[in-house]
Amino acid sequence: MSALDAFRLDGKVALVTGGSRGIGRAIADALRDAGAEVWVTSRTAEGAERAVRGTRLKGATCDVSDAAQVEALFERVGDVDVLVCAAGLSSAGRASEVSPGEMRRMHEIHVLGALACAQRAHASMKARGGGSILLVTSVWGLAGQPGTLPYGAAKAALAHSVKVLALEWARDGVRVNGLAPGFVETAMTAEVGEPVKEKLLSRVPLRRAAEPDEMAGPALLLCSPAGSYVTGHILVADGGERAR
Template structure:
């Protein structure tokens, strides 16, 4: 049985990924920073469906906590076959209003966290000559978003890291891909008004917003053998908004 680790797995896209991988027969582990009750509820939901999964508390912006996360998870479930770097935070506001702490938090979770997790997962994958790493960027990493400069910069960095790692790890049989979601119905976008949501839906060629499950379906595909000849790619799960 293959094992996946999904960062930021207690809610939103991460939670949908946990359920998708578990339903496909994977051993699933995820990490969360603050959402302990949501993580425990997810464990119970999986159990009620005859599935299993474990949540671990870790802040991916802290390399020491990432090391502890992997060590604990590997003791319980074994090495990671597919890493899904999903954890992320957003900041909406003018760049000139951002504090150093605001900037560092966005970069720490959205970019540094991907680096820490990839660095920790890679040696085992190289030894075994197999594995999949999937990063979650954003449409703003492709196009840039007004009043989301730090988030856009971090997510663009994730895309660059993905493409570089795909070239670096390809000879070892390790694939690295990225998903760039559009506007998805998640808690992160909970601050949007109904009017804002409708405007974004109207700007999307498919005329609606996406669901976490649609992103999770793409994540599962890219992590499985059906995608064995796909690496270094950025898949926009965005209803076509990035090309509109």
Template sequence: MNRLDGKVAVVTGAGRGIGRAIANALHAEGATTIATSRASADPSFGAIEYETLDVADEQGWARVIERVLERHGHVDVLVNNAGIIAYDPLHELSMADWQAVVATNQTGVWLGMREVVPHMITQGGGSIVNISSIWGSAAVGGAHAYHATKGAVRNMSKNAAITYAPQNIRVNSLHPGFIGTPLTDAQAPEVNAYVVSQTPMGRAGTPEEIAAGVVFLASDEASFVTGSELVIDGGYLAQ
């Protein structure tokens, strides 16, 4: 449908699940799409370009964005999707696991925005979509590090939206509910069943439903949308 013709988009955590669906959707809408993940180059992406990136690596971000600019001259859309989770309760989580979750979920988002914003200022604007979670606004037992980082993403997005609105850089957060992905497939079945049972629509969402929201926020259709939280959760947070 070409809603993103002429735009260059970078997506993190795009090796599978939500990130893979986002990269596919942006590409289908006409964007030149660069998918990134920590894995080695993946030929299955086809026409979608691929870069290896650990989002917690400052030099890695500089290298990837430099390559994108060398090839395409601009970067119009950044989707900070990469994320990990730890389930240990607060009093049992190790320092190493805490730091790993913060590095990927929070520092990675900050580094991505810091790297692309100067280029977006120079080119006259852009769109940043930061993937948070319903757990950035509500809580369940355990997973406190995930809650903390997704809440940070929510508020960092608002701050960046206000800061860079004069430069025509839109920054929004997207908050998925329970989505069927390899990440949730690895959770205990009883945990998944409980969250689905608490979702008014009574089912898990799909990665493609999240990707559709990203396409909207990335496109010019959302030209007056910044600092917003797009919740796609089957009604969970409406309760």
């Protein structure tokens, strides 16, 4: 197999939670272009339908924080070879003002939701001889950032999960990796406002935000046979910010 052929996913089935928009959508498009049959999810039927209209993607409705919906999702999709957990929400606020409910909400979506999907995918992958799981975390889960406690703490837990799942599931042929984007131009990050955005980008050596498509290449590496000897790794794509 050539190096370029190793990025192909012909005949594989991929599921991207949160794949209806933003980073998840960019990754879903890349997996599709690599030859996979790709399912994407949205929390609403309208969002799922809109995401796949005029494309070769398949859509499904799922709130990953609801275990029953996760089970129904996998019953519909069937066996998967690649799982990308990109579903999530943002949350901002000073630590002194954060409520237990907000901490719980972020944990349920980013950590418990991803874990439920990963556990379900692992069972299928183990029975079929292996597969690849990618958890989309964040650089804010790797280092402290004021005003991001609920979101950052959840992403930190997700980053830890990458390591543990990779160690436990390697024997089953299931690779588990993480992708930690920096500041990416999405509808979710648009909520921070220009002053905060400018401050954040001032610390980025490349001096700009990333586009969602710039997360697709790193994700494809980790999901495809090109990354067959990579597991337990968190690939940071942050424009050089963590190099400081």
